[in-house]
Amino acid sequence: xxTGLIEKTxxxxxxxxxxxAGRLTVKPDxxxxxxxxxxxxxxxxxxxxxxxxxxxxxxxxVMKETLDRTNLGQLKNGARVNLERALSLGSRLGGHLVSGxxxxxxxxxxxxxIGDDYELRMEMPPELRIFFVTKGSVCVNGVSLTLxxxxxxxxxxxxxxxxxxxxxxxxLKPGDLVNIETDLIGKYVCEQLRHMDGxxxxxxxxxxxxxxxxxxxxx
Numbered sequence: 001x002x003t004g005l006i007e008k009t010x011x012x013x014x015x016x017x018x019x020x021a022g023r024l025t026v027k028p029d030x031x032x033x034x035x036x037x038x039x040x041x042x043x044x045x046x047x048x049x050x051x052x053x054x055x056x057x058x059x060x061x062v063m064k065e066t067l068d069r070t071n072l073g074q075l076k077n078g079a080r081v082n083l084e085r086a087l088s089l090g091s092r093l094g095g096h097l098v099s100g101x102x103x104x105x106x107x108x109x110x111x112x113x114i115g116d117d118y119e120l121r122m123e124m125p126p127e128l129r130i131f132f133v134t135k136g137s138v139c140v141n142g143v144s145l146t147l148x149x150x151x152x153x154x155x156x157x158x159x160x161x162x163x164x165x166x167x168x169x170x171x172l173k174p175g176d177l178v179n180i181e182t183d184l185i186g187k188y189v190c191e192q193l194r195h196m197d198g199x200x201x202x203x204x205x206x207x208x209x210x211x212x213x214x215x216x217x218x219x
Contacts, residue, residue, distance in 0.1 A: 002042045002096030004137075004144020006082045006167045011077050013057055020065060024048070024060045028083060031056060038088040040100065040214060044168075045142030045179045046070045047086075071105045071141075071177040082142040082169040095144025096137040102179040103128055109154055113207025118157050118164060119148070119157040130190055131182035139181040143167050 006134070014025035026043060040047050041060070048060040067073030075081070087093070109121040120140070124132070132138065132150045138157065145157040164170040172178065 001087045002047070002084050002098040002100050002142070003087055003091075003093055004045075004139050004142065005084065006143055007084050008168070009080050009168055010058070010083050010216070012077055012079045012081055014077065014170060015075075015168060017067060018064075020064050022062050022064070023051070024055075024062050024072060025057045026060070026081060026083070027057045032085070035085075038166075042080045042082075042084045042098070042100045042142045044070065044072060044075075044101050045098070045100065045139050045181055046072055057147045059085060066102075069105065070102045070179045072179075074105075074177060080171065082167050083158065084142055096139075097184050098139045098142070098144065099184055100142075101181060103182050105177045105179050108174050108176045108178060110174055111172050115159075117158045119156050119158055119172075120169060121149075121154050122180070124150075126152075126155050126178075128180075128182055131186045133186070136186065137183050139179075141168060143180050 008029055010026040010028040012024065013027050013198070014023075016023045024043065035050060035053065035058070037050060038051055039050050041050050042048070043060065046066055048062060048066070049057045051061050053059070062072065076115070104126055105127045106123045109123055111120045112118065129152060131149060132155055134146050134147055134150050137144060138147055138155070140157065143163060145159075145163075148158050149156040149157055159169060169178075
C-alpha cells in the first residue's frame with residue numbers, strides 16, 4: 001500500500017523482457033540506504049518487487065501483465081520515473097490509499113498553465129468513467145492528485161509547484177502515456193452496489209449513487 005506522495009525520482013537504465021516476465025533497472029537520483037530485498041516499491045505508480053541493488057541501480061522483477069498494462073513497457077532508457085516505498089504502519093497518510101495496481105495507461109491530452117496553476121488533462125478510459133468524481137482522488141504515475149474536471153472524454157488535475165519540481169509530471173507532453181489508478185474505496189463501493197443489483201454490470205453514467213445506496217451497502 002502506498003500514499004501517492006513521491007519520495008524521489010530515478011532514471012530507467014535498463015530493461016530485459018521475456019515471453020512472460022522481465023526486469024527493470026532504475027538508478028534513483030539519491031540512494032536509499034536501508035532497502036530490503038523483496039520489498040515493494042512503486043515505480044510510476046506500479047507496485048514492483050525490489051530484487052537487488054547493483055552499482056547504485058535498483059533491479060525489479062516485472063510480470064508481462066505489468067509491462068502490457070502500464071507505461072513501463074514502453075519507456076526508453078533515460079526516461080525519468082517516480083519512486084515511492086510502501087507505506088509503513090504509523091506513517092502519515094498525506095495523499096490517499098494507493099494499491100500500486102495500475103488500472104490503465106492513458107494519453108496526455110494537454111499540459112499547460114491556466115491562470116496561476118498548471119493543468120494536466122488526460123484521456124478518459126470509458127470502462128473506468130464510473131470511478132471518477134470531481135474533487136475525488138486519482139493516482140497519475142504514482143502521484144496522488146485531486147480531480148478538478150471530469151467529462152466522458154477527459155479528466156484533469158492541477159499541479160502545485162512541489163509536484164512539478166519533485167516528480168516526472170512536469171516533463172509531460174500531449175501523446176505521452178501515464179499510468180493511472182482510480183480510487184480504491186470507490187472501486188469497492190461500486191462493486192458492492194453491483195452485487196446489490198443482482199450482479200448486473202454497474203452503469204457508467206445513468207444511475208446516480210444515493211446516500212441510501214451507500215448505507216445499504218454498509219458504508
